[in-house]
Amino acid sequence: MKAILSCANTRHFIAFASGMMRLVQRQRVEKYRSHSQLSYIILCRRPTRGDIWLLYETGGAFCLLFLLRTVAQENLRTALQYVVVFMTTQVFALCFTAVVYRASPFHPLAKFPGPFLNKITSLKIALTVASGRRYSIIEKLHKKYGPFLRTGPNTISINLHQAVGPIYASSSAWNKSAAYSLGQLPGAGLFFIRDREAHNFRKRHYWAGAFTSNALSDNYFMLNCRTNFLLDALARRSQGLRGVVDVSTALQHWSHDVTGEFIFGDAYSKNLLRDGDRRGEVAVAIFEMEVFEVLGEVPSLFDVLWYLPLTRIFRAMDVSAERLLALRRSQASQKRNLAYYLLKGGGNSIPSLSDVDLRQETIVAVQAGTNGISTALTFALYYLTRNPKKCEILRDELQLAFPDADPDGSLDPQILGTLPYLNAVVEESLRLGAPLGSFPRVTGKGGAMIAGTYIPEGTIVGVPAWAQNVSEDNFSPSPTSFLPERWLRNEDTPDMCTRSSAMMTFSHGPFGCIGKPLAYQEMRIVISKIVLAYSFSFPVEFNTEIFEDGVRNLRATSFSMPLLLELDRLR
Numbered sequence: 371m372k373a374i375l376s377c378a379n380t381r382h383f384i385a386f387a388s389g390m391m392r393l394v395q396r397q398r399v400e401k402y403r404s405h406s407q408l409s410y411i412i413l414c415r416r417p418t419r420g421d422i423w424l425l426y427e428t429g430g431a432f433c434l435l436f437l438l439r440t441v442a443q444e445n446l447r448t449a450l451q452y453v454v455v456f457m458t459t460q461v462f463a464l465c466f467t468a469v470v471y472r473a474s475p476f477h478p479l480a481k482f483p484g485p486f487l488n489k490i491t492s493l494k495i496a497l498t499v500a501s502g503r504r505y506s507i508i509e510k511l512h513k514k515y516g517p518f519l520r521t522g523p524n525t526i527s528i529n530l531h532q533a534v535g536p537i538y539a540s541s542s543a544w545n546k547s548a549a550y551s552l553g554q555l556p557g558a559g560l561f562f563i564r565d566r567e568a569h570n571f572r573k574r575h576y577w578a579g580a581f582t583s584n585a586l587s588d589n590y591f592m593l594n595c596r597t598n599f600l601l602d603a604l605a606r607r608s609q610g611l612r613g614v615v616d617v618s619t620a621l622q623h624w625s626h627d628v629t630g631e632f633i634f635g636d637a638y639s640k641n642l643l644r645d646g647d648r649r650g651e652v653a654v655a656i657f658e659m660e661v662f663e664v665l666g667e668v669p670s671l672f673d674v675l676w677y678l679p680l681t682r683i684f685r686a687m688d689v690s691a692e693r694l695l696a697l698r699r700s701q702a703s704q705k706r707n708l709a710y711y712l713l714k715g716g717g718n719s720i721p722s723l724s725d726v727d728l729r730q731e732t733i734v735a736v737q738a739g740t741n742g743i744s745t746a747l748t749f750a751l752y753y754l755t756r757n758p759k760k761c762e763i764l765r766d767e768l769q770l771a772f773p774d775a776d777p778d779g780s781l782d783p784q785i786l787g788t789l790p791y792l793n794a795v796v797e798e799s800l801r802l803g804a805p806l807g808s809f810p811r812v813t814g815k816g817g818a819m820i821a822g823t824y825i826p827e828g829t830i831v832g833v834p835a836w837a838q839n840v841s842e843d844n845f846s847p848s849p850t851s852f853l854p855e856r857w858l859r860n861e862d863t864p865d866m867c868t869r870s871s872a873m874m875t876f877s878h879g880p881f882g883c884i885g886k887p888l889a890y891q892e893m894r895i896v897i898s899k900i901v902l903a904y905s906f907s908f909p910v911e912f913n914t915e916i917f918e919d920g921v922r923n924l925r926a927t928s929f930s931m932p933l934l935l936e937l938d939r940l941r
């Protein structure tokens with residue numbers, strides 16, 4: 371301290387202090403990965419709303435204790451009793467005031483209808499998310515309350531296609547809400563950058579290269595090989611089980627393998643399809659997304675709960691990302707996978723990503739690139755099995771386009787992109803195969819007008835993805851039925867309404883899914899290869915109602931009852 375105080379030159383002192391801060395920060399980041407939860411709390415904490423509240427309450431309690439002991443001359447036991455009574459009353463009074471205000475006509479969102487509990491506490495929507503049925507609960511609530519629904523004290527869900535443009539798709543799309551803050555994790559991946567400008571910079575300079583048509587062509591060979599592994603795995607896994615295969619699990623393994631190689635190239639040497647998921651990687655990835663999704667509804671609670679062992683799961687993926695990135699770096703490979711673009715950065719004037727950001731980016735890619743696609747593919751096969759005639763139309767189209775195709779050979783992606791029925795099946799599977807919630811954004815300064823309704827500044831707003839995907843206004847007739855024909859514009863379908871701009875599966879605009887072109891490529895090749903190679907049906911004991919009831923979505927989708935299919939090899 372003396373040394374610092376005696377430092378005459380203030381500029382030197384500032385330089386010294388900021389150098390020390392950087393050093394401490396670097397050490398924090400390194401320590402965070404190798405230490406237990408407790409040392410992580412001590413070493414890495416960044417003050418958050420939750421921390422400040424705890425500090426305020428503890429400080430208040432000590433001040434009161436001090437005053438009671440010194441000014442009022444109370445003995446320790448009585449003083450402590452007073453402190454406990456006072457603090458408890460104060461917390462209850464705060465909660466009570468908040469509840470009364472939130473439910474009162476003076477609240478800025480008072481005019482929006484919704485269930486009482488949703489209006490007074492975010493915990494209600496967090497519980498709805500935790501149930502895994504948010505997608506259908508919110509859809510039903512909209513049917514009851516109308517297009518504007520208050521889902522939380524400061525949150526509105528808008529089930530109108532007119533809201534999609536202003537909130538997500540326009541050049542002035544709104545910033546992401548605090549639901550995207552990742553607890554106390556250092557670094558930031560694309561998905562978690564809430565500010566539109568910062569997000570755009572990261573997307574353009576580090577990610578975009580990996581999703582150009584050239585880059586996707588470079589990856590097509592890998593995609594083809596990994597999909598052939600899927601066909602082999604389906605054949606292998608069906609042996610000894612009367613031809614019955616757990617297709618949803620096989621697709622999860624396939625998506626992890628494909629995405630792993632898409633990100634890390636040869637450094638990703640795993641093969642979950644062949645070896646099984648011995649380390650439970652699929653479950654870890656799903657659980658991480660689930661924790662994030664539930665706690666994201668109550669960000670201030672996330673700040674406090676972050677210190678529980680529950681969130682240790684976030685560090686498990688970080689360690690794996692670090693290992694694979696180190697391996698990818700040591701290979702000095704020029705193969706243009708995602709890690710190549712992330713490591714290369716945007717050019718001379720653009721700084722490289724820090725190690726911690728790099729790890730976050732690859733974790734984002736694993737999370738984003740695996741569950742959505744395996745879910746949509748599971749639904750595609752489910753609906754094709756439920757609708758054998760439609761499956762036959764598709765098979766005929768594919769056999770005509772590839773008369774001599776060996777299922778293990780490569781199917782030309784250009785041709786796949788032009789097949790009308792295949793692409794209609796893909797669109798319909800993406801529409802019904804994404805039981806997603808909404809993607810929360812925040813209204814900017816001055817608020818906003820949506821469909822003639824004023825939304826106050828700072829309100830958290832979202833368009834419910836599933837409700838839009840199955841809305842009669844957007845997709846009719848029979849919005850919940852699997853009708854690929856609705857995507858084919860011809861004289862047989864004059865009465866069909868198909869509003870593709872309202873489909874929310876990939877969201878829209880600057881924060882929308884960057885992996886969309888890859889996802890379409892994956893959907894086309896996997897569906898085509900399986901339909902060409904196998905005929906499939908449900909085993910006798912399979913119950914479609916139980917399957918549909920068991921679909922849970924907490925951003926990641928899981929199936930309480932896996933999709934079981936009986937497969938017969940055709941070619």
Ligand code: HEM
Pocket residue numbers: 560561562573734735736738739740742743744746800804809810874875876877880881882883884885886888889
């Ligand atoms: C059928 C499959 C897929 C679906 C349904 C899907 C859906 C979505 C949605 C809805 C978002 C926006 C989420 C939000 O704003 O909260 C998103 C973002 C994202 N997706 Fe996908 N996705 C799929 C496949 C992929 C694939 C294969 C990748 C490849 C790595 C990918 C990478 C990403 C990334 C990086 C983001 C964050 C984009 C950003 O913040 O700018 N996705 N995805």
